[in-house]
Amino acid sequence: METNREPHYLSARVRERLTEDERTAEQGLQVVVRGDVIYLRGTVASEERRRRIEEVAAEICPDHEIRDETTLIDLHRPEGEERLP
Amino acid sequence: MTCVAAVADIHLGKDVCGRFRKSLEGITERAEVLLLGGDLTRHGTVEEGRAVADEFRDLGLPVVAVLGNHDYHSDAQDEITAMLEDAGVIVLEGDNVVLDLNGVRLGIAGTKGFGGGFAGRSASEFGEPEMKRFYHLTKELSTGLAMALKDLDTDLKIALTHYSPVKETLEGEPSEIYPFLGSYLLAEAIDQGDVDLAIHGHAHLGSERGVTPGGVSVRNVALPVLRQAYALYRLTGAEAM
Numbered sequence A: 001m002e003t004n005r006e007p008h009y010l011s012a013r014v015r016e017r018l019t020e021d022e023r024t025a026e027q028g029l030q031v032v033v034r035g036d037v038i039y040l041r042g043t044v045a046s047e048e049r050r051r052r053i054e055e056v057a058a059e060i061c062p063d064h065e066i067r068d069e070t071t072l073i074d075l076h077r078p079e080g081e082e083r084l085p
Numbered sequence B: 001m002t003c004v005a006a007v008a009d010i011h012l013g014k015d016v017c018g019r020f021r022k023s024l025e026g027i028t029e030r031a032e033v034l035l036l037g038g039d040l041t042r043h044g045t046v047e048e049g050r051a052v053a054d055e056f057r058d059l060g061l062p063v064v065a066v067l068g069n070h071d072y073h074s075d076a077q078d079e080i081t082a083m084l085e086d087a088g089v090i091v092l093e094g095d096n097v098v099l100d101l102n103g104v105r106l107g108i109a110g111t112k113g114f115g116g117g118f119a120g121r122s123a124s125e126f127g128e129p130e131m132k133r134f135y136h137l138t139k140e141l142s143t144g145l146a147m148a149l150k151d152l153d154t155d156l157k158i159a160l161t162h163y164s165p166v167k168e169t170l171e172g173e174p175s176e177i178y179p180f181l182g183s184y185l186l187a188e189a190i191d192q193g194d195v196d197l198a199i200h201g202h203a204h205l206g207s208e209r210g211v212t213p214g215g216v217s218v219r220n221v222a223l224p225v226l227r228q229a230y231a232l233y234r235l236t237g238a239e240a241m
């Protein structure tokens, strides 16, 4: 289906592509469209994955500026533990 | 007392190989078992499955896993399961395992589980064949979990799933997608099973802590939720034994 330029449909389409495109396969990212800017938010595992996300989003929205606000996953060892009855 | 380490949604691929294993250094001093709540891979390919197997082999403690929806994406779930088992990882789907951890018998029952939503707002096996198949699978996997729990007669019991049994641990996700994130049928199975702790993943934007209607603690251990390599839960119920 051709991508509708309405922000509402555009963010939906980008979100779907980020999941379905083999380069990204990311679920659970947030895509927000404000005017000419597309904000990408959520947590990703590596810098390479972040670049791929930007790449896929830019392909669908060549006329938009992509602002990548994703954060990198944190893999530090846990400091504490939770006690459960 | 028994200390359990748990994490889900590590989504391993070539680009992050070895990194997760590094963060597991010293885990044997802190936990007696490691639980993996599915979505171990990104695309569910054999290659990624092999990377996961290497990441978790010979850690020096038992590793028990269920698969997630990503691990099914390339129809290679059986091969991935076989590779993980070759590496010593116990993979559960509608079955259970009993571990003797320093004299405490811990039973773990697991299933990937599936969606459908939560009580009063859930799907039903009605209408189009696709819809019936969808919800039929949820029922089947939840029943599998209930049976696997029923078979356990251990000091402690843990239910391990990928999809969530409750809404509380989805807090942070858009509520419109809750039916894709879990099913109350999993909670019903857990509440019938005299469970001490329920572990799941899948909801990357969710929250860590919740409880079933029957009062069982539920923990969402998706990596983005934890913001650390794994969570540690000390089950003090074992003291009474």
Ligand SMILES: [Fe+2]
Binding pocket: A027, B009, B011, B039, B068, B070, B202, B203, B204
């Ligand atoms: Fe995931």
Ligand SMILES: [Fe+2]
Binding pocket: B039, B068, B069, B070, B162, B201, B202, B203
């Ligand atoms: Fe998932």
